[in-house]
Amino acid sequence: MLLTFNRKPYFCSEIRLEDKSAYILEKVTLYKNSQVFDVKIQLASSKSESNRALIINALSGFKGDLQNLSSARDTQTMIRLLQSNEPIADVIDAGTTMRFLTAYFTATGQSKTMTGTARMCERPIGILVEALKTIGAEIDYLQKEGYPPLQIHGLSEQKSNEVTIRGDVSSQYISALVMIAPTLPQGLTIHLTGDLGSIPYIKMTLAQMKAFGVEAKAEWDKKVISVAPQSYAPTAYQIESDWSGASYWYSIVALATDEATKVELLGLKENSLQGDSAIVDIMTQLGVKSTFTKEGVLLTKIPAQASLNWDFTNCPDLAQTVAVTCVAKGIEATFTGIESLKIKETDRILALQNELRKFGGSLTEVVTNTEYKVAGSGFEFGSAPISIATYDDHRMAMAFAPLAMLTDVTIEEPHVVVKSYPSFWEDLKKVVQIEQQPK
């Protein structure tokens, strides 16, 4: 079977350009596989590492050599917009692309209109914009205060070398600022306030800056990051495979019914810059053993624990995978640190609540904005395929696909995976029979 894609125009804010890279694939049905399998998957490359490497390389004069860049739409959009002389930069639905480019265009003195999908225009950016204005940027909100679309007029003169910024909404604002910091005439000291979320993503940014010859001083106890004026040195940089994408394969192994199931994920490292490598520890509790090999990591089955307690503050993108795995295995779980899920590609908490319910699961807020209980009976999967809605969110599609280890499952709007893992369905065909259907 060949999966084919048709072009789909997006309809969003008036100043969006037509999206030429989005496609329709109405729905796919995945047929239950309870057979044993032993496969190797060449995992997609990390869009987070790719998007940082692209910004840093641009700030070093586009002279580095970036290897294994992601084919994710978020990264392809970053490449397109860094090369474009057009006055409108349409990021589609890519959060890092929106936040990193807002800082980059400001620091490099470019006049740009920043826009994206209707959902992107609901994702807050005011915290970053206000910090950039403190430094001396001129940026206007074109529709709603604090949200895209934005008009960037650039930075004529640096007015301050210190900013204070909240660390509890999105780490992407901090990564965006810290990457432009060495290029500012006076450098920059960033004071972080509130609880800090997604810290591994900031550490990833600092590590990639270091690879391009820039030193930043991070004092985590004082919540201060300082960067002196410095030049990025062009370098050869190899991007690792994507640990967030790996999580779906961990879930597949956790849910596989044959104990001899094996999956080797190629291109992953034990000492990763990616915080989502926490999936190794989480899945040890949910029934998957990780053995690092020369080429990546080998996943095999082990007994699972009866319950799980996990704080997702540092790895929010894993929450959907883990919720589905727990419900399908009948493992009771307590989740904390998932508040930021409400402002991602969709309100992921609401989306999870709606879709988990379809197979007897629940995600219940037990302490307001703090603690959630995940429960499910392990589900007696019936004969009719369950149909999962995906809410324009790649992670909804990929997190529910592993249910095919237990039942037939239909995933609606499966093209959403192009955001981070375009070859997901092709890769999945190695372990599951997939049928493409019109709506």
Ligand SMILES: O=C(O)C1=C[C@@H](OP(=O)(O)O)[C@@H](O)[C@H](O)C1
């Ligand atoms: O910097 C990055 O590459 C990312 C940071 C995280 O966002 P938040 O910092 O908003 O949690 C994560 O959810 C996103 O997928 C990628």
Ligand SMILES: C=C(OP(=O)(O)O)C(=O)O
């Ligand atoms: C939240 C995500 O991405 P972004 O914020 O970059 O759109 C994601 O990939 O899960």
